[in-house]
Structure formats: C-alpha cells, structure tokens
Amino acid sequence: MAGKFVITKDRRGEFRFKLVAGNGQTIAISEGYTTKAACVNGIESVRKNAPEATVDDATLATV
Known part of the structure; x- marks a missing residue:
C-alpha cells in the first residue's frame, strides 16, 4: 500500500x-496552518520540493 497524507x-x-507510510507508521507531521487551503498547499509543497531530497546529517559535525 502507498503512503498517504492525512489532514487533521x-x-x-x-x-x-x-x-503516513503504507504500513501505517507516521513519518512526518507538519506545522499548524490557520486554513485548510494553506495546509493543502503545504502538502503540495512537500510533493513538489522533496521527491529527491538529500539527507544532511548534522550529527556528524566536525570538531
């Protein structure tokens, strides 16, 4: 089963x-939006801007 976005x-x-991943596990939770339209826009932004996002591991900081 594919993942999905759930609006609450x-x-x-x-x-x-x-x-939410296909196995039902929550992967990410957004900030709060004052309107439902803004929330849907946030979902579209994630879809558009993160399909090939890289990982920046800040725990590997050099001393």
Whole structure:
C-alpha cells in the first residue's frame, strides 16, 4: 500500500498534515496552518520540493 497524507485539526483549531507510510507508521507531521487551503498547499509543497531530497546529517559535525 502507498503512503498517504492525512489532514487533521489540532486542539487550537489549526490544520496539520501527517505523512503516513503504507504500513501505517507516521513519518512526518507538519506545522499548524490557520486554513485548510494553506495546509493543502503545504502538502503540495512537500510533493513538489522533496521527491529527491538529500539527507544532511548534522550529527556528524566536525570538531
């Protein structure tokens, strides 16, 4: 099964999306958005900007 984006509303009334893997595990949770349209726009931004994102491991800092 493919992953999916799930839109929810938090206690403060803000919209958030989470990215859920095919196995049901939550991979990421967004910031809060004041409108549902802005939340959907955030999902589209992730789809557009992260298909080939690299990993920057900040734990490997040099001394």
